[in-house]
Amino acid sequence: MPPGVLLKIARTHLLARKRQTAIASLGVTFGIGTFVILVSFMTGLNGLLDGLILNRTPHIRIYNEIKPSETQPIQNSEKYKNSLHVIHSIKPKQSKISIYNNQPLIAALKKDPRVKGITPVVGARVFYVSGAIQLNGNLFGVDVQEQTRLFNFGDYITKGKSENLANNENGIIIGAGVAKKLSLNLNDYVQVISTTGQKMRLKIVAFFQSGLADIDNMQSYVNIKTSQRIQGMPRDFITDIHVKLWDINHAVGMAAEIRNKFQLNAVDIIAANAQFETGTKIRNMITYAVSITLLIVAGFGIYNILNMLIFQKMNDIAILKATGFSGKDVRRIFLYQAMMIGIIGGIIGLIIGYTGSVAISKSPFETEALPTIHYFPVNFDPKFYVIGTVFAMLTTFFAGLMPARKASKVDPVEILRGQ
Amino acid sequence: MDIVLSAKDINKHFFDPIDNHVLKDVSLQINRGEFVSIMGKSGCGKSTLLYILSTMDTNYEGNVELHHQNLRGLKNTELAAIRNKRIGFVFQFHYLLPEFSVLDNVMLPALRLGEKDKDEIEHDAMEKLKMLDISETAKKLATRISGGQKQRVAIARSLINDPDIIMGDEPTGNLDSKNSDVVFDIFRNISSGKKQSILVVTHDLDFAKRTDRIIEMADGRIIH
Numbered sequence: 001m002p003p004g005v006l007l008k009i010a011r012t013h014l015l016a017r018k019r020q021t022a023i024a025s026l027g028v029t030f031g032i033g034t035f036v037i038l039v040s041f042m043t044g045l046n047g048l049l050d051g052l053i054l055n056r057t058p059h060i061r062i063y064n065e066i067k068p069s070e071t072q073p074i075q076n077s078e079k080y081k082n083s084l085h086v087i088h089s090i091k092p093k094q095s096k097i098s099i100y101n102n103q104p105l106i107a108a109l110k111k112d113p114r115v116k117g118i119t120p121v122v123g124a125r126v127f128y129v130s131g132a133i134q135l136n137g138n139l140f141g142v143d144v145q146e147q148t149r150l151f152n153f154g155d156y157i158t159k160g161k162s163e164n165l166a167n168n169e170n171g172i173i174i175g176a177g178v179a180k181k182l183s184l185n186l187n188d189y190v191q192v193i194s195t196t197g198q199k200m201r202l203k204i205v206a207f208f209q210s211g212l213a214d215i216d217n218m219q220s221y222v223n224i225k226t227s228q229r230i231q232g233m234p235r236d237f238i239t240d241i242h243v244k245l246w247d248i249n250h251a252v253g254m255a256a257e258i259r260n261k262f263q264l265n266a267v268d269i270i271a272a273n274a275q276f277e278t279g280t281k282i283r284n285m286i287t288y289a290v291s292i293t294l295l296i297v298a299g300f301g302i303y304n305i306l307n308m309l310i311f312q313k314m315n316d317i318a319i320l321k322a323t324g325f326s327g328k329d330v331r332r333i334f335l336y337q338a339m340m341i342g343i344i345g346g347i348i349g350l351i352i353g354y355t356g357s358v359a360i361s362k363s364p365f366e367t368e369a370l371p372t373i374h375y376f377p378v379n380f381d382p383k384f385y386v387i388g389t390v391f392a393m394l395t396t397f398f399a400g401l402m403p404a405r406k407a408s409k410v411d412p413v414e415i416l417r418g419q
Numbered sequence: 420m421d422i423v424l425s426a427k428d429i430n431k432h433f434f435d436p437i438d439n440h441v442l443k444d445v446s447l448q449i450n451r452g453e454f455v456s457i458m459g460k461s462g463c464g465k466s467t468l469l470y471i472l473s474t475m476d477t478n479y480e481g482n483v484e485l486h487h488q489n490l491r492g493l494k495n496t497e498l499a500a501i502r503n504k505r506i507g508f509v510f511q512f513h514y515l516l517p518e519f520s521v522l523d524n525v526m527l528p529a530l531r532l533g534e535k536d537k538d539e540i541e542h543d544a545m546e547k548l549k550m551l552d553i554s555e556t557a558k559k560l561a562t563r564i565s566g567g568q569k570q571r572v573a574i575a576r577s578l579i580n581d582p583d584i585i586m587g588d589e590p591t592g593n594l595d596s597k598n599s600d601v602v603f604d605i606f607r608n609i610s611s612g613k614k615q616s617i618l619v620v621t622h623d624l625d626f627a628k629r630t631d632r633i634i635e636m637a638d639g640r641i642i643h
Binding site for chain 2: 004005008009012013015016315316318319320321322323324325326327328329412413416417
């Protein structure tokens with residue numbers, strides 16, 4: 001038997017009750033539309049917030065931490081092996097904060113297929129001096145081109161261009177907060193003094209604003225060589241190695257490998273920024289909970305309307321059965337009706353969801369904290385539209401199932417005999 | 420004689436509210452092309468018998484054979500398929516689907532059967548409507564035509580799959596005498612083709628008298 005007949009009957013029933021059909025569809029439309037808007041906006045926001053930290057945070061940061069040695073000389077002594085050691089006032093010994101023998105490490109990391117790229121960083125504690133004011137801060141010597149490629153450095157440059165740094169050995173990309181405090185402008189000179197007393201005059205080639213005030217008030221970027229020079233350190237002096245992976249999920253495992261293999265500190269992004277993941281998860285949970293609730297409400301609407309329809313259609317069901325439609329056919333007719341309501345409502349819902357998302361993404365959103373963002377962030381991932389459609393189909397199917405089964409069990413004899 | 424429908428020792432009870440033995444050892448046979456009417460007082464079980472013969476009521480004792488096929492033990496979907504192909508129905512209250520056009524009402528059982536393509540079915544349906552002289556109503560909604568016309572549409576629908584037997588439950592019970600005559604003449608014409616049998620439950624003695632055979636029932640039994 002061709003299903004066309006059943007579809008035709010289902011369609012005719014719905015078209016004969018345009019208002020009821022529209023109301024039932026509207027429930028689905030509302031559910032799907034809200035779902036798409038909510039989830040697009042929420043994930044857009046999540047992406048923005050994550051990006052604020054995660055995109056520019058290395059997946060693994062390798063450095064040499066100053067800490068007291070874990071083993072004290074007395075513990076190595078055979079003589080006192082089984083004795084109780086009591087040592088007072090342990091202090092870390094004078095050691096270099098540079099990553100020792102870093103060339104083989106860099107070479108090994110570059111060969112690793114999981115690694116997208118690495119940048120060596122030379123950190124320095126400095127004072128910015130302008131007139132009579134001294135401001136303490138951090139200077140990072142970086143390879144600005146790699147930094148831009150791997151950590152979206154360019155997104156945080158508010159004035160000037162990050163490439164200018166590569167062309168100017170005495171250039172500096174200064175934190176916007178520092179610049180404001182010292183009343184500095186592009187192409188001005190700033191004097192920088194290292195903790196060891198070395199002074200340098202650097203030309204401001206760009207402004208940098210991350211949106212996190214703590215960073216913007218402290219941090220500046222220079223070339224690696226500049227940072228080494230100001231500390232009076234040789235060319236192999238590197239304080240940090242920043243690693244970016246292709247897949248962030250490898251970060252934990254790789255960090256542990258590096259710790260074991262090279263006896264260095266390696267912090268992975270997941271350990272360092274656990275709260276971001278939690279926030280993302282909870283926001284996603286709320287989005288899905290709200291949308292599913294809306295869809296379930298829509299499902300009850302469909303259930304109600306189909307139940308009513310079947311009650312009104314008892315005669316028709318009896319005739320259909322008398323003329324040779326089986327219970328299965330009747331069930332299908334009503335299931336088709338539920339699904340049609342779902343499809344119509346779902347499609348309109350997707351359109352409304354998309355339109356709403358576009359409207360949101362065109363709404364201005366200017367904030368001091370996010371210099372490069374001008375509109376609300378919206379994630380137009382087609383995945384959400386697919387999920388929405390699947391949700392709509394599932395809810396309407398299950399909402400239609402019970403009424404449809406009831407319809408299939410109608411006894412035509414009872415109806416036709418008028419009992 | 421080719422026997423289209425036969426029933427043997429049919430017994431039927433209603434248990435609600437009390438045990439009510441409505442059919443007692445009913446046996447009958449309908450030949451091909453025969454025009455048979457069942458008569459009897461209200462409550463004698465004639466409608467109950469018709470619905471058992473129609474395969475819609477499966478809760479009985481005894482055996483029904485349609486087209487030499489025993490209906491006992493068949494699944495609901497199989498019975499539906501038999502109703503679709505071999506039995507046509509005409510009811511007292513015309514029972515058309517109100518949202519569909521006259522033509523669609525006639526076509527639906529054939530579309531369900533699915534043996535012919537849509538154009539062919541539409542052509543057949545128009546032929547039936549023409550034969551019953553109501554082809555001009557084809558595009559109208561089923562609710563927009565008169566009572567006599569509705570009953571003729573119902574007859575056209577019952578004929579669309581060329582069934583072996585057409586069953587009527589008081590098909591003229593709701594019609595005036597003029598329309599009753601029209602319906603009778605249609606049935607007469609159908610049965611005179613000697614291919615399709617007609618079994619009608621009726622109160623109308625004038626109608627019954629003109630059929631080939633009257634089965635008279637009383638108190639759950641066939642008395643004549």
